[in-house]
Every structure is written in structure tokens, then in C-alpha cells.
Amino acid sequence: AQSVTQLDSHVSVSEGTPVLLRCNYSSSYSPSLFWYVQHPNKGLQLLLKYTSAATLVKGINGFEAEFKKSETSFHLTKPSAHMSDAAEYFCVVSDRNAGKSTFGDGTTLTVKP
Amino acid sequence: DSGVTQTPKHLITATGQRVTLRCSPRSGDLSVYWYQQSLDQGLQFLIQYYNGEERAKGNILERFSAQQFPDLHSELNLSSLELGDSALYFCASSAHDSSTNTEAFFGQGTRLTVV
Numbered sequence: 025a026q027s028v029t030q031l032d033s034h035v036s037v038s039e040g041t042p043v044l045l046r047c048n049y050s051s052s053y054s055p056s057l058f059w060y061v062q063h064p065n066k067g068l069q070l071l072l073k074y075t076s077a078a079t080l081v082k083g084i085n086g087f088e089a090e091f092k093k094s095e096t097s098f099h100l101t102k103p104s105a106h107m108s109d110a111a112e113y114f115c116v117v118s119d120r121n122a123g124k125s126t127f128g129d130g131t132t133l134t135v136k137p
Numbered sequence: 138d139s140g141v142t143q144t145p146k147h148l149i150t151a152t153g154q155r156v157t158l159r160c161s162p163r164s165g166d167l168s169v170y171w172y173q174q175s176l177d178q179g180l181q182f183l184i185q186y187y188n189g190e191e192r193a194k195g196n197i198l199e200r201f202s203a204q205q206f207p208d209l210h211s212e213l214n215l216s217s218l219e220l221g222d223s224a225l226y227f228c229a230s231s232a233h234d235s236s237t238n239t240e241a242f243f244g245q246g247t248r249l250t251v252v
Contacts, residue, residue, distance in 0.1 A: 060243075067139060067227060067243035114180060125241075127172075127180040 026051040028117045030128035043102040047115035057098040058116040110135045141244035149250045155216040162230030169211040175224035
């Protein structure tokens with residue numbers, strides 16, 4: 025069985041400060057991990073993905089995530105938040121044996137001026 | 138623009154009715170996935186089709202069904218609608234059979250309101 029837990033339902037940061045969105049996963053096998061972003065009234069857009077290559081993954085818009093197998097974590101970070109980063113973020117875990125992807129409950133990121 | 142097109146964007150219908158949601162995948166993508174996003178259940182995988190065949194099933198109710206046509210577009214049929222079916226329904230597509238290692242591209246969703 026696989027599962028994903030996004031540890032914070034809401035995160036609020038000031039513009040220009042770092043962003044940390046936390047994600048822990050559970051998977052029987054070597055998983056693939058993704059972060060998607062959803063802006064209001066928009067579909068989901070892939071930010072980055074980990075598929076057993078480099079453990080530090082760089083994505084779009086300055087985001088990156090580090091796969092830590094020992095901690096079963098895949099936290100999303102960005103050094104400096106921008107107002108346009110305000111959105112909902114979903115962590116997703118997949119493995120071939122499960123045959124499907126499992127989404128976290130989402131983290132709403134608010135960016136204050 | 139992801140290249141995935143969903144119609145209609147909004148749908149309002151009464152309880153007990155039946156609706157059809159349509160999805161056109163990105164050009165060249167063979168897999169289509171349907172998801173339901175609601176406030177209480179979050180984002181849930183419903184069903185996947187690959188090149189016309191059903192490949193995986195998630196938390197899809199028996200009142201719901203889907204199909205993928207030879208031109209690869211897909212339809213999600215929702216029948217005997219209940220108030221709780223009100224949600225945002227997303228379609229996604231990917232090039233390969235599974236989204237486990239490949240990026241899935243999402244449409245903008247169909248917002249269904251059941252009154």
C-alpha cells in the first residue's frame with residue numbers, strides 16, 4: 025500500500041522569505057514522487073518529479089525538492105517566495121506495483137506582501 | 138496551456154440526472170486519467186484508460202462510468218447524481234501506460250454542481 029501525508033494544510037510566508045512544504049510518503053517499493061501546483065480555477069501543473077535519479081530535484085519557478093529515503097520525505101522548497109507562488113500544492117507518490125498515483129491532501133500556500 | 142481540453146467548464150444539474158464530461162488528451166498521449174476533487178475527499182483517482190482499454194480503477198462509484206474512443210478522447214458519465222457528487226472533475230493525459238514515471242498533464246477541470 026502507498027500513502028502520502030502533507031504535514032501542513034496551510035503555510036503562510038512573507039514575500040522574499042523561504043518556502044518549505046513538507047511531504048512524507050509510504051510505499052512498498054521504490055516510488056516516483058511528484059509535486060504539482062494548482063492555481064485558483066486552473067488545472068494541476070507539474071512542478072518537479074523524482075524517478076530514482078538524482079535525489080535533489082530542481083523544478084520550475086525556482087522550486088526544488090530532496091528525496092530522503094531514510095526519512096521517507098520529499099519536501100518542497102524555494103529560497104524566496106513570490107506573490108505568484110500563492111496556490112495549492114500537491115505531493116504525489118506512485119509506484120508501478122500499486123498501479124496508480126496517490127495524492128496528498130494539499131497544502132495551501134499564502135504569500136504576504 | 139497543458140494541451141488537455143475538458144468540456145464543459147461548468148455544469149449545473151439536478152439530483153437524479155445524468156451528465157457526460159468530455160476530455161481531449163494532448164496530441165500523441167495514449168493514456169487518459171479521471172480525477173475527482175472535492176472539499177471533503179481531496180483529489181481522488183477515478184479511472185485510467187490506455188489506448189481505448191481500461192487499465193486501472195480507483196475510487197469510482199458504480200453510478201459512474203467512462204470510456205475512451207478510437208480517437209483517444211474520453212468521456213466520464215455520471216448518473217443518478219447526488220448532491221455529494223458536486224466537485225471539480227479533472228482529466229489528465231500522459232504518453233505512456235502509467236503515470237507512475239511519466240508526467241501527467243492536467244486539464245482545467247469541469248466544475249459540476251448538483252442542486
